[in-house]
Amino acid sequence: xxxxxxxxxxxxxxxxxxxxxxxxxxxxxxxxxxxxxxxxxxxxxxxxxxxxxxxxxxxxxxxxxxxxxxxxxxxxxxxxxxxxxxxxxxxxxxxxxxxxxxxxxxxxxxxxxxxxxxxxxxxxxxxxxxxxxxxxxxxxxxxxxxxxxxxxxxxxxxxxxxxxxxxxxxxxxxxxxxxxxxxxxxxxxxxxxxxxxxxxxxxxxxxxxxxxxxxxxxxxxxxxxxxxxxxxxxxxxxxxxxxxxxxxxxxxxxxxxxxxxxxxxxxxxxxxxxxxxxxxxxxxxxxxxxxxxxxxxxxxxxxxxxxxxxxxxxxxxxxxxxxxxxxxxxxxxxxxxxxxxxxxxxxxxxxxxxxxxxx
Amino acid sequence: xxxxxxxxxxxxxxxxxxxxxxxxxxxxxxxxxxxxxxxxxxxxxxxxxxxxxxxxxxxxxxxxxxxxxxxxxxxxxxxxxxxxxxxxxxxxxxxxxxxxxxxxxxxxxxxxxxxxxxxxxxxxxxxxxxxxxxxxxxxxxxxxxxxxxxxxxxxxxxxxxxxxxxxxxxxxxxxxxxxxxxxxxxxxxxxxxxxxxxxxxxxxxxxxxxxxxxxxxxxxxxxxxxxxxxxxxxxxxxxxxxxxxxxxxxxxxxxxxxxxxxxxxxxxxxxxxxxxxxxxxxxxxxxxxxxxxxxxxxxxxxxxxxxxxxxxxxxxxxxxxxxxxxxxxxxxxxxxxx
Numbered sequence: 001x002x003x004x005x006x007x008x009x010x011x012x013x014x015x016x017x018x019x020x021x022x023x024x025x026x027x028x029x030x031x032x033x034x035x036x037x038x039x040x041x042x043x044x045x046x047x048x049x050x051x052x053x054x055x056x057x058x059x060x061x062x063x064x065x066x067x068x069x070x071x072x073x074x075x076x077x078x079x080x081x082x083x084x085x086x087x088x089x090x091x092x093x094x095x096x097x098x099x100x101x102x103x104x105x106x107x108x109x110x111x112x113x114x115x116x117x118x119x120x121x122x123x124x125x126x127x128x129x130x131x132x133x134x135x136x137x138x139x140x141x142x143x144x145x146x147x148x149x150x151x152x153x154x155x156x157x158x159x160x161x162x163x164x165x166x167x168x169x170x171x172x173x174x175x176x177x178x179x180x181x182x183x184x185x186x187x188x189x190x191x192x193x194x195x196x197x198x199x200x201x202x203x204x205x206x207x208x209x210x211x212x213x214x215x216x217x218x219x220x221x222x223x224x225x226x227x228x229x230x231x232x233x234x235x236x237x238x239x240x241x242x243x244x245x246x247x248x249x250x251x252x253x254x255x256x257x258x259x260x261x262x263x264x265x266x267x268x269x270x271x272x273x274x275x276x277x278x279x280x281x282x283x284x285x286x287x288x289x290x291x292x293x294x295x296x297x298x299x300x301x302x303x304x305x306x307x308x309x310x311x312x313x314x315x316x317x318x319x320x321x322x323x324x325x326x327x328x329x330x331x332x333x334x335x336x337x338x339x340x341x342x343x344x345x346x347x348x349x350x351x352x353x354x355x356x357x358x359x
Numbered sequence: 360x361x362x363x364x365x366x367x368x369x370x371x372x373x374x375x376x377x378x379x380x381x382x383x384x385x386x387x388x389x390x391x392x393x394x395x396x397x398x399x400x401x402x403x404x405x406x407x408x409x410x411x412x413x414x415x416x417x418x419x420x421x422x423x424x425x426x427x428x429x430x431x432x433x434x435x436x437x438x439x440x441x442x443x444x445x446x447x448x449x450x451x452x453x454x455x456x457x458x459x460x461x462x463x464x465x466x467x468x469x470x471x472x473x474x475x476x477x478x479x480x481x482x483x484x485x486x487x488x489x490x491x492x493x494x495x496x497x498x499x500x501x502x503x504x505x506x507x508x509x510x511x512x513x514x515x516x517x518x519x520x521x522x523x524x525x526x527x528x529x530x531x532x533x534x535x536x537x538x539x540x541x542x543x544x545x546x547x548x549x550x551x552x553x554x555x556x557x558x559x560x561x562x563x564x565x566x567x568x569x570x571x572x573x574x575x576x577x578x579x580x581x582x583x584x585x586x587x588x589x590x591x592x593x594x595x596x597x598x599x600x601x602x603x604x605x606x607x608x609x610x611x612x613x614x615x616x617x618x619x620x621x622x623x624x625x626x627x628x629x630x631x632x633x634x635x636x637x638x639x640x641x642x643x644x645x646x647x648x649x650x651x652x653x654x655x656x657x658x659x660x661x662x663x664x665x666x667x668x669x670x671x672x673x674x675x676x677x678x679x680x681x682x683x684x685x686x687x688x689x690x691x692x693x694x695x696x697x
Contacts, residue, residue, distance in 0.1 A: 059550035194675050196405040197577060197638075201621040201633040202431045208632070223550065226580075230623040230633060231454040239443055253625055267555035268625045269580030275626060276584040348594045 014185055014217050015048035022070050022082035026292060038292045040066040042241035047253040051217040055232030057225055061288060063241040064221045068187040072104050072220065073097060084185065097133045102132050102181035109190035111170035114161040121173055122158040147176040151206060168199035187219045192227060202229055225268050229253050240299040241291055243318055247325040257327045258304050263322060306331055367538050367571050375416040375429035378424055385643045386412045393679055394539060398563065399572045401586030403579060407640055409595035414541050418456055419448050454484040457532030463524035467516040473527055474512030474528035480534045499530040500692045504560060511584035540572045546581065559583055577624055583607060584670035591615050594641050594651035597670065601682040606681045611673065611684040613656045658688040660695060
């Protein structure tokens, strides 16, 4: 085990998501009758391995933030299970859930909105300690200073209020608060979306340093595909509440398999005029359908440039088509590789997401 | 772009100040640029670099007070639009200069249907009657790729998606066939696949209609794909100006160079670690007496702290044409500029 360093960190599963569904009910009419559901997340499966960063990308409204929040049970799940370190978060009793909270934390998108303007930095960062430990004030203050050092905030600022900080510094405060209870798993929900480009790099580098130092596991939710390519080990692409593709970073960016992943990657502008001039762009027609009334069959069939009749009838399951690569598409059949043994006919292994994510 | 063509828009030494209780904020400091016929000029910069304020002040859209355009001239053809009366300016806005804003939801009026809003500039500026304006509105909706235009003209803004709303904004901006279109972060609020649709649309409209465009963005990737020429702004100043290929291949200002290194890409080599620009952009409290980038610059020397550099042309060209940079350090020689 010791000599195979890069793969070691990916061996143990920290988070296991099975058939996760998150529906938000729609009530209409005089009696507020339940007339439908917004299917924000509609049956998804994935694992997150210890020490890795799983990138979760997709366009606005695809349900990526809902997944992040559901994983920490900030919502009551409609169906499915989220197993973190052997315990199913979805069914834990409130008291047990509270004991579990310190190991799973969140960094929010908007550093302006997630910090209480009437609390000082020291109060904000020590609030989790007030809740979950019985430390003395001195111990807490020592921990606050330690955390401020870790995220690169000057200790002198401990008694200042959030408004006195810039966006990048506020995000550092949010990260310090998330780290206060020595978590193992952090959901980063668009942590850099509100920041300027020159500041984004500072925050991403900080997250990477902390991961290395503290052995953290991240779910990094973002719509910025180039930044996800930088930070993530594996990437999941979501579309309209379902996962279109999960692949290790390099194969996904070099050769996306799902038609949506292809279109999404080709739409990202490249900061290089000569490469940009030669790139072939797949322009998707139309808009994302409403998640309260997703299309029958594959949810991408209304915009897919490669659509075939079966796509409008049968929902494709997420299946392993190459080692470590999972795709939900009728057009991407499993490749017959020797290691997999017998692949009988066209059936592919369903819901099996335990392949080696990276060699 | 040929040097000789008369610019459609010529901005010289524009200075805009916000007067606040805490003192003046110097948002735009002697910004000069010109726009040639049919060209797409990209304006890049981070938030607070003054790129939007520059464009807003040249067409008089800033609330005054607190804003005050202290100096400069903005020549549209032969007319200085900073000096004309408000009534004359209203005839220019929407007629000769079209504007597309970042957020298509807040820039459309939610209580009027789309037809009303597309027809408004046609009736105000072009003197069309209702029937003429309606016919033209249908054409415009087709032009920007909105399916079923006659039905959609009766719809209200909330019935449109973000991308469709931005198409409506473009239709309104183009209604009177303006000479200049100013697009302020037109795709920032949109998803990448929708952004790609809008960029394709603008490219297509440019070849069809031939107006000059100013495209403001913070996204260097968008600029690389669409612009002919780029100006880079930092702390209310233009720090570098060059044709797009030249800027990406041969950036001169340390800020531009650093900025190009901090952004990861979906193609090409993957950086194992991102380069960062340490520190924060300055607060624009006083009129700058030093280079505003000096505190974050790796090449700064004593002159940078004492004197704000003015733009100098590289090679034989004039400032504003070819490639120019506002920096005391000469990147090509790797030494201070004489």
